[in-house]
Amino acid sequence: MLTDSDALTDSHVHLDLEEFAADLPAVLARSRAVGVGRWIVPAIASRHWDRLVALHAAQPGVFYALGLHPWFLAEESPQALETLACRLAARPEGLVAIGECGLDGAIALPLAEQLPWFERHLQLACELKLPLIVHCRRCYNEVLALLARYRPPAGGVLHGFAGSRQQGEQLWALGFRLGVGGVISYERAQKTRRAVAQLPVQALLLETDGPSMPLAGAQGERNEPWRVSEVLTILAQLRQQPVEVLMPLLEANVEALFFRDRSARNGSIA
Numbered sequence: 001m002l003t004d005s006d007a008l009t010d011s012h013v014h015l016d017l018e019e020f021a022a023d024l025p026a027v028l029a030r031s032r033a034v035g036v037g038r039w040i041v042p043a044i045a046s047r048h049w050d051r052l053v054a055l056h057a058a059q060p061g062v063f064y065a066l067g068l069h070p071w072f073l074a075e076e077s078p079q080a081l082e083t084l085a086c087r088l089a090a091r092p093e094g095l096v097a098i099g100e101c102g103l104d105g106a107i108a109l110p111l112a113e114q115l116p117w118f119e120r121h122l123q124l125a126c127e128l129k130l131p132l133i134v135h136c137r138r139c140y141n142e143v144l145a146l147l148a149r150y151r152p153p154a155g156g157v158l159h160g161f162a163g164s165r166q167q168g169e170q171l172w173a174l175g176f177r178l179g180v181g182g183v184i185s186y187e188r189a190q191k192t193r194r195a196v197a198q199l200p201v202q203a204l205l206l207e208t209d210g211p212s213m214p215l216a217g218a219q220g221e222r223n224e225p226w227r228v229s230e231v232l233t234i235l236a237q238l239r240q241q242p243v244e245v246l247m248p249l250l251e252a253n254v255e256a257l258f259f260r261d262r263s264a265r266n267g268s269i270a
């Protein structure tokens with residue numbers, strides 16, 4: 001069992017969504033109770049950016065990324081990208097990455113129309129040397145080619161990883177980690193279960209993607225950040241490594257990706 005002092009991070013959880021509005025303090029308390037005491041909240045749309053800044057100010061342990069998720073691009077104006085660039089360049093307190101951004105091959109908006117938005121995020125990651133939180137569904141090859149072309153210097157994470165070992169290795173070779181979440185709780189996800197068992201531990205981050213992506217056995221329920229402790233347990237079983245050994249290694253990956261700058265600048269991440 002994890003304890004409070006062994007703080008673990010949920011590296012991808014949408015605490016700013018309506019689903020958590022009514023009882024966020026209770027959600028965070030349940031999370032802390034199992035040792036998950038830090039949360040990274042990626043943005044989905046420009047109308048949420050102020051909410052993320054406010055969340056960081058109000059809730060110790062909450063950090064955030066700013067970006068434009070492909071699902072909500074239809075509501076954005078090109079002006080949003082200029083605003084994004086300014087807000088990122090100002091490096092506001094609590095900002096740890098750019099995202100969530102990416103490409104989705106399973107939505108109505110054609111990839112060709114998503115592409116310029118994602119490319120602007122890639123350019124900003126290169127200019128500002130911030131890590132990138134990437135959403136990628138049914139367009140793995142396109143995303144891989146773009147990451148290889150731009151090579152964002154601070155790397156990033158392909159969140160909600162559901163790929164193969166080979167895909168994981170390709171991403172890791174480009175400095176991109178894999179966000180490991182509820183997918184690995186499903187027996188049928190054999191390819192991804194094998195991949196996360198075999199990939200170098202340095203390449204892995206834990207996440208829930210709450211309120212989405214429930215674990216096996218909890219379908220239909222709101223996914224909550226405390227479940228990161230369950231993802232850790234499953235990952236430890238798949239890798240045949242003790243939880244106590246795996247946990248500090250995974251947490252070091254979060255530090256290396258999202259908090260390196262911050263610890264260098266402030267001498268602390270607290």
Ligand SMILES: [Zn+2]
Nearest residue numbers: 012042100209
């Ligand atoms: Zn997400």
